[in-house]
Amino acid sequence: MLRNVISMGRVPIARVRSSAEGSPIVSIVLVGAALLIGAALFAPISGWCAEAGGAEAEGGSWLSLLPYIINFGLFVWILMRFAAPMARKFFGDRAGSIRETFARAETALKEAQDLANRTAERMSRLETEKQQLRADLDAETAYIANRIRELARETADRIVRDTKLTGEAISEAAQRQVRAQLAEATGRLARDLVARNFNDDDQTRLLRGFEERLAQEARR
Amino acid sequence: MKSSRVAKRYARALLGLSDDRALLETWGAELECLARIADAPEVAHGLASPEVSHEARISAMAKIAERLELSYPLRSLAVVVARHGRIADLAAVSQSYQDQLDLLLGRARATLTFAREPGVQDTEAVVRGLEAMIRKTVIATVKVDQSLLGGVVAELEGKIYDGSLATRLGEAARRLAG
Numbered sequence: 001m002l003r004n005v006i007s008m009g010r011v012p013i014a015r016v017r018s019s020a021e022g023s024p025i026v027s028i029v030l031v032g033a034a035l036l037i038g039a040a041l042f043a044p045i046s047g048w049c050a051e052a053g054g055a056e057a058e059g060g061s062w063l064s065l066l067p068y069i070i071n072f073g074l075f076v077w078i079l080m081r082f083a084a085p086m087a088r089k090f091f092g093d094r095a096g097s098i099r100e101t102f103a104r105a106e107t108a109l110k111e112a113q114d115l116a117n118r119t120a121e122r123m124s125r126l127e128t129e130k131q132q133l134r135a136d137l138d139a140e141t142a143y144i145a146n147r148i149r150e151l152a153r154e155t156a157d158r159i160v161r162d163t164k165l166t167g168e169a170i171s172e173a174a175q176r177q178v179r180a181q182l183a184e185a186t187g188r189l190a191r192d193l194v195a196r197n198f199n200d201d202d203q204t205r206l207l208r209g210f211e212e213r214l215a216q217e218a219r220r
Numbered sequence: 221m222k223s224s225r226v227a228k229r230y231a232r233a234l235l236g237l238s239d240d241r242a243l244l245e246t247w248g249a250e251l252e253c254l255a256r257i258a259d260a261p262e263v264a265h266g267l268a269s270p271e272v273s274h275e276a277r278i279s280a281m282a283k284i285a286e287r288l289e290l291s292y293p294l295r296s297l298a299v300v301v302a303r304h305g306r307i308a309d310l311a312a313v314s315q316s317y318q319d320q321l322d323l324l325l326g327r328a329r330a331t332l333t334f335a336r337e338p339g340v341q342d343t344e345a346v347v348r349g350l351e352a353m354i355r356k357t358v359i360a361t362v363k364v365d366q367s368l369l370g371g372v373v374a375e376l377e378g379k380i381y382d383g384s385l386a387t388r389l390g391e392a393a394r395r396l397a398g
Contacts, residue, residue, distance in 0.1 A: 176397070179396065179397045179398050180397045182397075183393040183396035183397035184397075186396060187389055187390065187392070187396075190389050190392070190393075191389055194385060194389070195369060198385070200336070202370055203335065203371070204342075206371040206372070206385060207338075207345065207346065207371065207372060207383075209371075209383065210346065210349070210372055210374075211345050213381075213383065214346070214349030214350060214353050214381065215349060215352065218352040218353040
């Protein structure tokens, strides 16, 4: 993010530079400067040439340089009259665009710094949240683990209890079954013995007992 | 339930025709005989057949009553029962008549089941015991069931008085089984 903002701040500067290099005003200013430098270089040479020629011809004068000086003055005047405002305007615009670009770059830098600060703050907040989340998760995990442990204990207790009850029931059923089989066998044996040895006296004794019971009922 | 109520009404109507106890006893015996004949499978099947007309059914019952030489009220009862389509309820009417007559005469019927063929004295002793207990005359029906092993079982007025050896052995076995 920060890198993007910085790169965005650079783009206008390059754009201004490239547009200034290709404009006609710059060409004019460059041509004028070249002519001015050329004139400054070649004027003494013309004087030296005149002096050299004068020395040999004895008829040379510095006045012969006057038209060149006038031309040069005209040239300078034309240059100051037409080219200077444009150059001033160009350099003014250029300075303005540079200031503007600089201000944008400063703004972008400030935003980037703000963004970096916010990011750092968020990172620190994230760290706090992470610690809070971790603490919550630890607490939740501990609660669930305790719950699972309690459930497991209850289930184990229930299984033990059920197993104990089932064992007792099975044992009791087995005892009952054994007792029932024993009673059945005893009853069968007793019936066989009675059927074999029962006689009329026994029948009479039973009938007397029955009559006695009826008499008791009657007395109630 | 409905059949029982109807039988009670017929029995009560017949009982209301006389106050003579001997006559009522005779009618009871005749009614039992008529009910037994009407309840016999071949007679009951024939009388219940849809091929037999209502009039033929009435006529058949009148002839049966005549052949049995029943008294006049019983002949009338046979015809009335046939006319009302209650021939199948004759056995219930007879039973209800006996019950109401027993109630009227202050007596009860008992079924005595012995393990061995009883002597007259044994039967009379048991009957006397039952009569003393319920303070009514007891008319006993004697049966023999060897599976009782010994003793006697008396059934009287819907109650069972069990003095059999088989029951005692059974109780002992149950106590042993816990």
